[in-house]
Amino acid sequence: MKPHALIAPMLAAAALAACSHGPTLTTQERLELYRAHAGAPVMSFRLDRMTGMQQWTPLGDQALAVWSSANRGHLLELRNRCPSMLSAGGISITNSLGNVNARMDSVVPRTAGMRTSCRIDSIRPIDGSALRDAKRELRDAQIVDRSTAPADEGAPQP
Numbered sequence: 001m002k003p004h005a006l007i008a009p010m011l012a013a014a015a016l017a018a019c020s021h022g023p024t025l026t027t028q029e030r031l032e033l034y035r036a037h038a039g040a041p042v043m044s045f046r047l048d049r050m051t052g053m054q055q056w057t058p059l060g061d062q063a064l065a066v067w068s069s070a071n072r073g074h075l076l077e078l079r080n081r082c083p084s085m086l087s088a089g090g091i092s093i094t095n096s097l098g099n100v101n102a103r104m105d106s107v108v109p110r111t112a113g114m115r116t117s118c119r120i121d122s123i124r125p126i127d128g129s130a131l132r133d134a135k136r137e138l139r140d141a142q143i144v145d146r147s148t149a150p151a152d153e154g155a156p157q158p
Contacts, residue, residue: 031063038075042102064076064085072128075124088109093107
C-alpha cells in the first residue's frame with residue numbers, strides 16, 4: 001500500500017479524535033499528525049548556517065520538528081526522554097560541518113538550569129504544505145462539529 005493511501009484514513013481518525021477531545025489535539029495526537037506527514041527516515045540533513053533554524057515545535061518530551069522554511073522541516077525523534085525541552089526557550093543542535101546526523105548528533109535545550117544533551121535517534125523530512133493542509137482540515141472539522149452542536153443543552157425547553 002502506498003504511503004499516500006494511508007494519509008486520508010489517518011486524517012479522518014485524527015479529525016474524529018480532535019472533535020471528541022475539543023479544540024486542541026493532545027501531544028500524542030500532534031506527534032501522530034507530524035509522523036503521518038513525514039517521509040522515510042534519512043541519516044542526515046543539512047542545517048543551513050546562513051538562516052539557521054527559524055522555528056522548532058516541541059512534540060512531547062521525545063520528539064520535535066525543526067523548520068528551515070515554511071515548507072522544509074524535519075521530524076527529530078530522540079533516543080530518550082528530554083524533559084527540559086518542554087520548558088526550553090530555544091534549542092541548539094550539534095552538527096558536523098552543518099550536517100545533522102541521526103544517532104550521532106543531539107538536541108540541546110536552552111534552559112535556565114543544567115544543560116542537557118538529548119541524542120537524535122531518527123530524522124524524517126516533513127511535507128510542510130501537506131501538514132498545513134491537514135491542520136486546516138482538522139480546524140474546519142472542529143468548526144463544523146461545534147456549529148452543529150445544540151447551543152444550550154441545559155436550558156429548559158419551552
